[in-house]
Amino acid sequence: MSKSGKLQSIRGIHDGLPDEVRRWRHVEAAARKVFARHVFDEVRLPVLESTELFVRSIGEATDIVSKEMYCFVDQGEDHICLRPEGTAGAVRAYLQAGLTRAGAQRWFYIGPMFRRERPQKGRLRQFQQIGVEWFGVAGPVEDVEMLVMAHDFLVEIGLEGLSIEINSLGCSVCRPPYRDKLVAFLEARADSLCDTCRERIAKNPMRVLDCKVESCQAQLTDAPEMVAHLCGDCAAHFGGVKSGLEALKVPYRINPRIVRGLDYYNRTAFEIVTDRLGAQGTVLAGGRYDGLVEELGGPATPAVGFAAGLERLALLLPEVPAAKPDVAVVALGDAVLDRSLELAGQLRRDGIRVVHCGGGGAKRQFKVADREAARFTLVIGEDEMTAGQVTLKRMDTGEQWTVPLAEAAAMVGHGEAA
Ligand SMILES: [Zn+2]
Ligand SMILES: [Zn+2]
Secondary structure: OOOOOOOOOOOOOOOOOHHHHHHHHHHHHHHHHHHHHOOOEEOOOOOEEEHHHHHHHOOOOOHHHHHHOOEEEOOOOOEEEEOOOOHHHHHHHHHHOOOOOOOOEEEEEEEEEEOOOOHHHOOOOEEEEEEEEEEOOOOOHHHHHHHHHHHHHHHHHOOOOEEEEEEEOOOOOOHHHHHHHHHHHHHOOHHHOOHHHHHHHHHOHHHHOOOOOHHHHHHOOOOOOHHHOOOHHHHHHHHHHHHHHHHOOOOEEEOOOOOOOOOOOEEEEEEEEEHHHOOOOEEEEEEEOOOHHHHOOOOOOOEEEEEEEHHHHHHOOOOOOOOOOOEEEEEOOHHHHHHHHHHHHHHHHOOOOEEEOOOOOHHHHHHHHHHHOOOEEEEEOHHHHHHOOEEEEEOOOOOEEEEOHHHHHHHHOOOOOO
16 A cells, blocks of 8 residues: 555556556457467466475576565465466476376466566566477577567567577586686686676676677677587587578577576577567577477476566557447437337347446436447437338438448448457
8 A cells, every 4th residue: 555545556557547557458368269270288387386486496596586586485384476478377387297208298377577676767567478489399490480470470460670689608618618718818807897797607608698788798709608618419419500590581589698597508598579668678589499498307308488577568569559349339218218228229239339328317318329439330229120120320421321230230241259
């Protein structure tokens, strides 16, 4: 509760009111349409998971787990969290259902995630993510297909100014020697790096590469890049991704600054950015996580996925206008009220969008009809009822006709309501 005593939503947690939800639905519809063409199935996974799942998958040392998760101990003394992301739960479900021998699984999900981030930065503490996971495929063909699906999805939404950025994070063979080289490079410049970067040199040197501080980036122009230190297998894999994108004439750029914080991420990492958001341009991020299924107790299983924030995508859309009613029904007199309700029902069964103006005084009802901005007003009085007819008025031209209902329906009729 706020100081004034009025009930308020929790800070950083927003309501989805109709204007916003229409945009969300536009994004969701695009996702469902494009993912269906690639034969991905929807899963609906729990919002609550055991705390241990995220400690084991995302890692205790990360900001997400150490600072940002909403965790609690429930009445049965179980340690539970609101999920901060979707992949860990998807892997848990995949293993729990025993699907590791069932062939490749293609999943997507849409749902809320929770992170206690600082709301002053405009971050939402409850946000929606659209995520995709493809288990049991080693690529590089599937990496290309994943990128194409992600890009098609954003194009389907209507986003412009998109570009694909890819990188390779190597593997357990080529990453450790590369990491040593990077650490040596960073240590020589430690004095010029920010506090966060200095801390990361030992713990997570690759994360230094994507530091957003300008003075750090200035130090990193000559930093060794993973893509130049790939082992033979990783180089061949990355080559396969690049040639696949080239064959499809999908433009991309190699961005050696795309990194992930955790060891189970390997090889292909990608982001799709737009120039319509200013500096914070990433709208979708993904890549390969061949080590995670094993990390969570399953057999070694390669996997690739991506995720995008729904609210962030919706922000880039123009307003999606509310659909107006086709017909507002006005009943002149109590004697025709039942008949007017029946007519409204018949029209709706024909797929026409109908509001009933509530009966009562004619003046009030016409006011309601005006406010609803229906394309037509359908008026029924006692004379019309006796004659088995209705009066249909087209609101933009003022034309009107007294005709049987079926005829009126046909005149309104443009088939299904949107
Ligand atoms: Zn490698
Ligand atoms: Zn830094």
